[in-house]
Amino acid sequence: MSGEPENLRLRDRLLGLDPVLDHLSRARAQNRLAQSYLFLGPRGSGKTRLALAFAQELFCGTVASPCGCCVPCRQVAHLTHPDLHLVVPATREETESPDRMAALLAAYAADPYHPPFGGAGESIGIDRVRALKEEAAKAPVAGTRRVIVLVGVDRMTEQAAQAALKLVEEPPPETLLVLAAGDATDILPTLVSRCQRVRVPPLGRERLHRVLVDEFQIPGEDAYLLAALSGGSLGQALELRGLDVRGLRDRVRAAFDFPPDSAATPAEVERRVRALERAWTGDAARIGCELLLAWLRDCVAARAGLEAADLANPDLIDEARRVGRALVPTEIGRRIRVVEAMAAALDRNCNPTLALHAALWRTAGGSGSEEGFFRP
Ligand SMILES: [Zn+2]
Numbered sequence: 001m002s003g004e005p006e007n008l009r010l011r012d013r014l015l016g017l018d019p020v021l022d023h024l025s026r027a028r029a030q031n032r033l034a035q036s037y038l039f040l041g042p043r044g045s046g047k048t049r050l051a052l053a054f055a056q057e058l059f060c061g062t063v064a065s066p067c068g069c070c071v072p073c074r075q076v077a078h079l080t081h082p083d084l085h086l087v088v089p090a091t092r093e094e095t096e097s098p099d100r101m102a103a104l105l106a107a108y109a110a111d112p113y114h115p116p117f118g119g120a121g122e123s124i125g126i127d128r129v130r131a132l133k134e135e136a137a138k139a140p141v142a143g144t145r146r147v148i149v150l151v152g153v154d155r156m157t158e159q160a161a162q163a164a165l166k167l168v169e170e171p172p173p174e175t176l177l178v179l180a181a182g183d184a185t186d187i188l189p190t191l192v193s194r195c196q197r198v199r200v201p202p203l204g205r206e207r208l209h210r211v212l213v214d215e216f217q218i219p220g221e222d223a224y225l226l227a228a229l230s231g232g233s234l235g236q237a238l239e240l241r242g243l244d245v246r247g248l249r250d251r252v253r254a255a256f257d258f259p260p261d262s263a264a265t266p267a268e269v270e271r272r273v274r275a276l277e278r279a280w281t282g283d284a285a286r287i288g289c290e291l292l293l294a295w296l297r298d299c300v301a302a303r304a305g306l307e308a309a310d311l312a313n314p315d316l317i318d319e320a321r322r323v324g325r326a327l328v329p330t331e332i333g334r335r336i337r338v339v340e341a342m343a344a345a346l347d348r349n350c351n352p353t354l355a356l357h358a359a360l361w362r363t364a365g366g367s368g369s370e371e372g373f374f375r376p
Helices: 018-029 047-059 071-077 092-096 098-110 126-137 158-169 189-193 205-214 220-229 234-241 245-255 266-276 282-303 314-326 329-347 352-363
Strands: 036-040 084-087 146-151 175-181 196-199
Touching (some): 018 196, 047 071, 047 084, 126 146, 126 158, 158 175, 158 189, 205 220, 205 234, 220 234, 220 282, 220 314, 234 282, 245 266, 266 352, 282 314
Parallel strands (some): 036 196, 084 146, 146 175
């Protein structure tokens, strides 16, 4: 290590979110900060990074706020500041083990571009919000201010959401609350209405493409696919980086490639399930659904005459045109709904193989309603 202190200035890691932080900084300078904020933006758009960068500004002990070097700045970056509380969705196993929870947060602190929270099976339960309320009832430890960041309020249980609402309705003194969620429609309306909303937009495809190439040294063609498949969300793109996305995409496409009016036999569906099921677990299954949806939408777009640059999979333009011509739009729409139902089933922790089986059977034209088939 050199003698230079490591720069832990989170503001320098925003990659395009600076205008949002500037907006909050101005409100603070003008003494008109709200007590509760609701950051809204797609998964992986940087809501947690932004909230922590803002916390660093609030806690920094220097006039050059945030300096990124003083003790409070370092504590915020390492998630060890005694008056900063970060609550993120986690699996039941993580929630029940303090060590695993600490490891989860340490991994996040060590990597500012850590994959986004809120994967399959992750949520925030009532116990964690209760513990937070107890903690918040005490006076701040280090100074006069406390910051609570609750990530994934759209992943809260009903009871936890009610408890969070109480926290927002009767906020502890000197406490700034930052809630973060993908979409306001999945949150208690009363919770939404009591917070000041802040949009955290995805970077967008072109910008993200440049960021992936320049900052993360991802080869151009891969970066293009990642940018397109992630809807311009940096976190989602980085999450895909470690996977063989092209390989997974092509295997999922092959499994779900049925001709119009196909009358696939149960044995054929079973064969396709077996071909895919080993790869069809956890995050890979969820990402597989996204890849499949992106592909089906590309078929619609190609049929409508859009060019390669407008597709999520520009390298597959000819194939997308062929499939787009072969299937009528209502059939592609039906297949999209089947895959969406499978994604929702995975989100509810359904068995991935069963969900895959049901989706393949429905795509192949098997009977059963799209909704009922996935009911656990
Ligand atoms: Zn500082």
